[in-house]
Structures are given as C-alpha cells and as structure tokens.
Amino acid sequence: MTIEERLDALERAANAVRGIGLEQEAESAEAVIRRGRERIGFPGEAYVLALAGGTGVGKSSLLNALAGHTVSAVRAVRPTTDEPLAWVAEDRREELAGLLSWLGVRHTASHADAALRGVAILDLPDVDSVRTEHRARVDELLPRIDSVAWVVDPEKYDDERLHAYLRSLVAHADRMRFVLNKADRLSDAEREVLVADLRHRLANSGLSNARIHVTSSTSGEGVDDLRAALADDADAKALVVAKVETDAHDAHATLGQAVGVGAGAYTPLLAGARREAALREAVDGALLIVDPPGVSRQVQAAVLNRARRSAGSLLGRAVLLLGSMTGQGRRHADPAAYLRDWRRRGSLGRVLNPVHAALVDAAQGVPAATRPAILRALGADDTEVAVTRALDTVVRDATSELRVPASWLWPIIGVVQLVVGAVFVLAVAWYVTLFVSGGAIPVATLELPLLGPIPLPLVLLAGSVIGSAVIGFGLSLHAGWIGRRIGHRLAAQVRAAVASEIESAGMSGLSRVEAVRRQLTSGRGE
Ligand SMILES: Nc1nc2c(ncn2[C@@H]2O[C@H](COP(=O)(O)OP(=O)(O)OP(=O)(O)O)[C@@H](O)[C@H]2O)c(=O)[nH]1
Ligand SMILES: [Mg+2]
The missing domain is CATH 3.40.50.300 (P-loop containing nucleotide triphosphate hydrolases)
Incomplete structure (x- = not known):
C-alpha cells in the first residue's frame, strides 16, 4: 500500500465511522490525514x-x-x-x-x-x-x-x-x-x-x-552541493513518509478499536445464532399481535358474507341484514379493520425486548467510550418507533392488496334461491287460502313413493325449505373453499412481511455497524 492509498483508506474509514455517529473519532483520523497530506x-x-x-x-x-x-x-x-x-x-x-x-x-x-x-x-x-x-x-x-x-x-x-x-x-x-x-x-x-x-x-x-x-x-x-542537498531532502521525506505511514496505521487501528475491531480477523458483534434467535423471538411476538390466522378467518368470514349477500336464501339475507345492523357482521368479517387493529391485540414488549437485549449484547463488543454512540447507531434507542412503523407497513401493504373475491356462480345461485323463495311464499299463501276458506277448496295431492298421497302445498313448502337449505349448504362450501384459499394466501404473505420488516427494523442498524467494522478490518492494510 502506498502512502497515498493508505491515507485514502484511512479517509474512507473515517467517513465510515462518521456514518455511524462516531464524529470525534472521525475527526481525529482526519486530523492525521490532513497533517500527513500537508507534510508529504x-x-x-x-x-x-x-x-x-x-x-x-x-x-x-x-x-x-x-x-x-x-x-x-x-x-x-x-x-x-x-x-x-x-x-x-x-x-x-x-x-x-x-x-x-x-x-x-x-x-x-x-x-x-x-x-x-x-x-x-x-x-x-x-x-x-x-x-x-x-x-x-x-x-x-x-x-x-x-x-x-x-x-x-x-x-x-x-x-x-x-x-x-x-x-x-x-x-x-x-x-x-x-x-x-x-x-x-x-x-x-x-x-x-x-x-x-x-x-x-x-x-x-x-x-x-x-x-x-x-x-x-x-x-x-556548486552542483554537487545542490545534489547533496536534494539527496538529504529525499531522505528527510522518506522519514516523514515513514512517520505519516505509522501515524496513519495507528489512526486506522484506533478507529478499529472504537468499533471493537482488533488486530485479528473480523468477528461480528453478535454471533449469527444469537442474532437469529433474537430475531425469531421478536418475529414470533409480532405474529402473535398481527395474528395471521385471525386475519385468515376474517377473510373467510368476509367471503362467506359476500356469497350470502349475493346468493343467500331469504332467511339468510334477513339474518345478514340483522347482523350488519348490529355491527356484529363487520366485526367478524372485516380483515382490513382486523389488521389495522393490531395494536389492541397485545403489547409490543414481546417484539422489542428480544431485539433490544440482542443490541445491548452486541454493544458489549465495543469499548465503553464509544458504546453510547454505537447503541444509537444500532438503533437501540428507537426500536419501538422502528418496530411500530414496520408493523404499520406490513398492515398497509396487506390491506392495499386485499380484495374480498366473488364468484360468477353466486348471482345465478341467487336467482335460484329467489325462485325457491317464491315457491315457499306461494305454498304459505296456499295454506292461508285453505285456512281462510275453511276447507271449502279441494286440495290437489301428489302421490309420492313410500309416503303415499301428500297435499301439493305441503310438497311445495317442504321442497322449497329443503331445496333452499341444500343450496345454502353448497354455497357455504364453495365460499368456504374460496375464502380459505385467499385467507391462507394473505396469512402467508403477512407472515413473510412481518419476518422481513421486523428484521430490517430491528437489525438494520446492526448490519450498518457490521459493514463499517468489516470495512475497517479489510481496509487497514499492513
Ligand atoms: N555562463 C553560463 N551560461 C549558462 C549557465 N547555465 C546555462 N547557461 C546558458 O544559458 C542559456 C539558457 O540556458 P537553458 O538551460 O536553456 O535555460 P532555461 O532556464 O532552461 O530556459 P527556458 O527553457 O527557456 O526556460 C543557454 O545558452 C545556456 O548555455 C551557466 O551556469 N553559466
Ligand atoms: Mg529550459
């Protein structure tokens, strides 16, 4: 490494430590660089x-x-x-x-x-x-x-x-x-x-x-005297260069020490396994609050609601109307609101504590003098803000993509349900007419296997009730199948987003500090 390269490397190192808040350390190194450049x-x-x-x-x-x-x-x-x-x-x-x-x-x-x-x-x-x-x-x-x-x-x-x-x-x-x-x-x-x-x-x-x-x-x-003087100057410069070289080397080592980089090979502040464990714990804590399975259930309920709204039986629609009037339906079938409500489902402690403890552990690897600044650079002081922002991001992304789907089948089923409903009303009206006439009107019967002759209004009444129930059951199966698919997909997406957002919220400061430490290890030369 030439002296110029060494000073340049030291300058890069000084900029790097300034980037993680070690202003004073950067200034000392820059003073060495300035002096060196002036003298050389x-x-x-x-x-x-x-x-x-x-x-x-x-x-x-x-x-x-x-x-x-x-x-x-x-x-x-x-x-x-x-x-x-x-x-x-x-x-x-x-x-x-x-x-x-x-x-x-x-x-x-x-x-x-x-x-x-x-x-x-x-x-x-x-x-x-x-x-x-x-x-x-x-x-x-x-x-x-x-x-x-x-x-x-x-x-x-x-x-x-x-x-x-x-x-x-x-x-x-x-x-x-x-x-x-x-x-x-x-x-x-x-x-x-x-x-x-x-x-x-x-x-x-x-x-x-x-x-x-x-x-x-x-x-x-006089030419020889001039030659001798130049030779002396060149020797003096060699001494100056050697001194600047030593100073630069020492300054680089001092910067290294400030971030816990010794003379040996690079070792991370936080062992990989410890970092992973802390992260896993934090992500698990966040998943409990964000609750992807709950979100999935909400999606399923919302899809079912939508199916019932467009294809439900008369009775079913009446129940839905009642539910939406009391607000019951919205609470159980609004995945976006459920996601946005993550704050109500528990404290952030489970997320923050493991991250914070890991960062504090990591900071033990640097000297006490620079520890406060390093802790700041690690983000230990504002983990809560970062994590809150991360979960809000997860929720925003998930809700922006969230669509409660419908099927083209449902309106058709809806028409069939209406027809069945009309038959039911007809049967009831028939009975009312019979009742009012006091038995004066003859009633047609239908010969059914096993059951024998059954009055036609009864056949219509029972047929429409059974038909509507069967169609309703099929609709539930279909909507359930769609809802589960969408719900599971969203839950998986939320789970992955929580993992990556928590990692970057909790550990990006650490990654930045480690990048600086790696640079200081590789850039110090010999
Ligand atoms: N007597 C004498 N003449 C000299 C000496 N040194 C140079 N000269 C003469 O001075 C003239 C100019 O010399 P150069 O060496 O070309 O001068 P320079 O400073 O390089 O000039 P530029 O290239 O034009 O800037 C030449 O004719 C040299 O022979 C000296 O020590 N004694
Ligand atoms: Mg000349």
Missing part, C-alpha cells in the same frame, strides 16, 4: 522537485549538470522549454505516472542515479515569459510536489515580476530553495554581494531564511 507534498515516496524560474536562467542546463548528461535541450532561442520535462528515478516511474500525466509531461527521462535515488526533477517552462499559461501551470503544481527550486541568474535575480510572484507563494516558503546560477560569470566578491542582496529581497518578500545555492551549470561548481 507529493503524495508518494518519491521526492519531487520542480525547477522554476525565468526563461534563460539555466534550468535545463542545471538539470543536465545534475544528471551528468543532456536530459533537456538547451538553446539560445527563448523560451526553449515550453513543455514540462521530467527526470525520474527508474523505479518511481509508476508512482509518478498520475502526476506526470496530469502535468501533460510527454518527455520523461529515467535515471538510476544512486545518490538521487527516489528523486524526480521537473524542468518547468519559465514563469515570467509572456505565456501566462506557464504560470498558471506552476500555480497548480506547487501544492502537489515536494519542493521548488527557483533558479535565477545574475541578470534576473531581482526581477520585480518574479518577486511579486514569490510574494504570492509565501505559504509554500519552507518547500522552496533558490539557485543563483551562472556563478562562473561572477567574481567571489560579486557573488557575496549578489547572494546578500537576493537574501535581502527575499526577506522583504516574506521569505526569510531562504535556502540559497550558488551554482554554475557550465563549470559544475
């Missing part, structure tokens, strides 16, 4: 130095002198280097690929210089030319690299535009060094004066204690 400059192990400065001061020549051979073209026509060029340690090329492609560096020379192992030098286009895009590029680059060497020459060292620019870069002061090049053109006395003057000007620009090198790319003077 280029976010890799390579030490990246950019050569910057006005055109013609000898940046490319200096790079060639440092490298010991021609890396970058040096010409009299200015500006010569109008695209950045990189001189990169062989084994750092990959690490630098992102930076180089962002810079649009098309020319990369690699080196295997033992003293400058891990050093990459960028030869940038000048910053004082008319081409302002060069300057913009440098502005963007500065925060992303380790260090900038401002190259000046005896003619341009006090250029006001350069110093104005440097004043805007005071924030980067400790990552800048200055190279007074073309020293071969100066006498010793002139050098001293120039260096003192440069130091003075830099101090006036807010850059006190500037590191100043005096070099000549042509004579090679």
Whole structure:
C-alpha cells in the first residue's frame, strides 16, 4: 500500500465511522490525514522537485549538470522549454505516472542515479515569459510536489515580476530553495554581494531564511552541493513518509478499536445464532399481535358474507341484514379493520425486548467510550418507533392488496334461491287460502313413493325449505373453499412481511455497524 492509498483508506474509514455517529473519532483520523497530506507534498515516496524560474536562467542546463548528461535541450532561442520535462528515478516511474500525466509531461527521462535515488526533477517552462499559461501551470503544481527550486541568474535575480510572484507563494516558503546560477560569470566578491542582496529581497518578500545555492551549470561548481542537498531532502521525506505511514496505521487501528475491531480477523458483534434467535423471538411476538390466522378467518368470514349477500336464501339475507345492523357482521368479517387493529391485540414488549437485549449484547463488543454512540447507531434507542412503523407497513401493504373475491356462480345461485323463495311464499299463501276458506277448496295431492298421497302445498313448502337449505349448504362450501384459499394466501404473505420488516427494523442498524467494522478490518492494510 502506498502512502497515498493508505491515507485514502484511512479517509474512507473515517467517513465510515462518521456514518455511524462516531464524529470525534472521525475527526481525529482526519486530523492525521490532513497533517500527513500537508507534510508529504507529493503524495508518494518519491521526492519531487520542480525547477522554476525565468526563461534563460539555466534550468535545463542545471538539470543536465545534475544528471551528468543532456536530459533537456538547451538553446539560445527563448523560451526553449515550453513543455514540462521530467527526470525520474527508474523505479518511481509508476508512482509518478498520475502526476506526470496530469502535468501533460510527454518527455520523461529515467535515471538510476544512486545518490538521487527516489528523486524526480521537473524542468518547468519559465514563469515570467509572456505565456501566462506557464504560470498558471506552476500555480497548480506547487501544492502537489515536494519542493521548488527557483533558479535565477545574475541578470534576473531581482526581477520585480518574479518577486511579486514569490510574494504570492509565501505559504509554500519552507518547500522552496533558490539557485543563483551562472556563478562562473561572477567574481567571489560579486557573488557575496549578489547572494546578500537576493537574501535581502527575499526577506522583504516574506521569505526569510531562504535556502540559497550558488551554482554554475557550465563549470559544475556548486552542483554537487545542490545534489547533496536534494539527496538529504529525499531522505528527510522518506522519514516523514515513514512517520505519516505509522501515524496513519495507528489512526486506522484506533478507529478499529472504537468499533471493537482488533488486530485479528473480523468477528461480528453478535454471533449469527444469537442474532437469529433474537430475531425469531421478536418475529414470533409480532405474529402473535398481527395474528395471521385471525386475519385468515376474517377473510373467510368476509367471503362467506359476500356469497350470502349475493346468493343467500331469504332467511339468510334477513339474518345478514340483522347482523350488519348490529355491527356484529363487520366485526367478524372485516380483515382490513382486523389488521389495522393490531395494536389492541397485545403489547409490543414481546417484539422489542428480544431485539433490544440482542443490541445491548452486541454493544458489549465495543469499548465503553464509544458504546453510547454505537447503541444509537444500532438503533437501540428507537426500536419501538422502528418496530411500530414496520408493523404499520406490513398492515398497509396487506390491506392495499386485499380484495374480498366473488364468484360468477353466486348471482345465478341467487336467482335460484329467489325462485325457491317464491315457491315457499306461494305454498304459505296456499295454506292461508285453505285456512281462510275453511276447507271449502279441494286440495290437489301428489302421490309420492313410500309416503303415499301428500297435499301439493305441503310438497311445495317442504321442497322449497329443503331445496333452499341444500343450496345454502353448497354455497357455504364453495365460499368456504374460496375464502380459505385467499385467507391462507394473505396469512402467508403477512407472515413473510412481518419476518422481513421486523428484521430490517430491528437489525438494520446492526448490519450498518457490521459493514463499517468489516470495512475497517479489510481496509487497514499492513
Ligand atoms: N555562463 C553560463 N551560461 C549558462 C549557465 N547555465 C546555462 N547557461 C546558458 O544559458 C542559456 C539558457 O540556458 P537553458 O538551460 O536553456 O535555460 P532555461 O532556464 O532552461 O530556459 P527556458 O527553457 O527557456 O526556460 C543557454 O545558452 C545556456 O548555455 C551557466 O551556469 N553559466
Ligand atoms: Mg529550459
């Protein structure tokens, strides 16, 4: 894992723990990340130095002198280097690929210089030319690299535009060094004066204690000192990287501890069996309250009612009418109302207690300091609200799909029942007529096997009563069959919905926390 990847992983971990309410812990980790990124400059192990400065001061020549051979073209026509060029340690090329492609560096020379192992030098286009895009590029680059060497020459060292620019870069002061090049053109006395003057000007620009090198790319003077200084910087960076690496590693481990993740493999806060048992108990408790068998019975009764309303006998319809007037029928045959009434059928304790106990158990796996926050993240504080909402959802879904079905057969049966009812009325009327006439009217009889001659009105009366009862019985069987089918289906659906809703209401906080713990286990690297 590179240092950049490690800091990125730590950042993800910090975001994750913030997501479960560990704000303070996240902030501490972010402070480590911020400090690390500030200290590291280029976010890799390579030490990246950019050569910057006005055109013609000898940046490319200096790079060639440092490298010991021609890396970058040096010409009299200015500006010569109008695209950045990189001189990169062989084994750092990959690490630098992102930076180089962002810079649009098309020319990369690699080196295997033992003293400058891990050093990459960028030869940038000048910053004082008319081409302002060069300057913009440098502005963007500065925060992303380790260090900038401002190259000046005896003619341009006090250029006001350069110093104005440097004043805007005071924030980067400790990552800048200055190279007074073309020293071969100066006498010793002139050098001293120039260096003192440069130091003075830099101090006036807010850059006190500037590191100043005096070099000549042509004579090679001062070049070795500059190389040694760069090698030291690269070593110092390696130390900084190592320190940031350790800090990041420790910060990651601290985040892990905050959620009960140790150095070993991931173990859940709640063992699978314990979680299942708690859930089963809670679901059983919820089923007692929601009562799917009761719902099924209500559906069956509602279907039967509907059948009787459209196909019942005269007597049956009268009973139904009475039932609906007293409210009796509605109470026994209204599955939607029955579902909605779940709160009246018992307390939520049976659902809440097992869930709550399991969550409290789970929180035992994290240190006391973060336990309150973890308990909140687990949802232990508002299990009741969540469970109530879950059961309301179950009921809403079930009732929205609930239809009490009818059969096309029933209206036909209804007509038959009416005819039978009419026969019954006719028979009764007949008897009344006989009674009123005092026996004056002769009565037709019907010869029935075994029974002999029976008066016709009696046959009609008995036949209509028996016929109506038989049809009613058949209707009940048919409606019962439909009702059971629909009722059982709804009960099964409610049962499944209760199980899944209770699981997500009770355990979704735990799942979230576990996801964070898994991320912290896998993301910590080594
Ligand atoms: N006398 C002397 N001349 C130098 C020295 N360094 C560079 N030069 C000359 O200065 C001129 C410009 O050098 P470059 O290295 O191309 O300068 P540069 O800073 O890369 O210029 P740009 O690419 O245009 O930004 C060349 O003619 C070099 O030969 C030095 O130390 N002493
Ligand atoms: Mg150049």
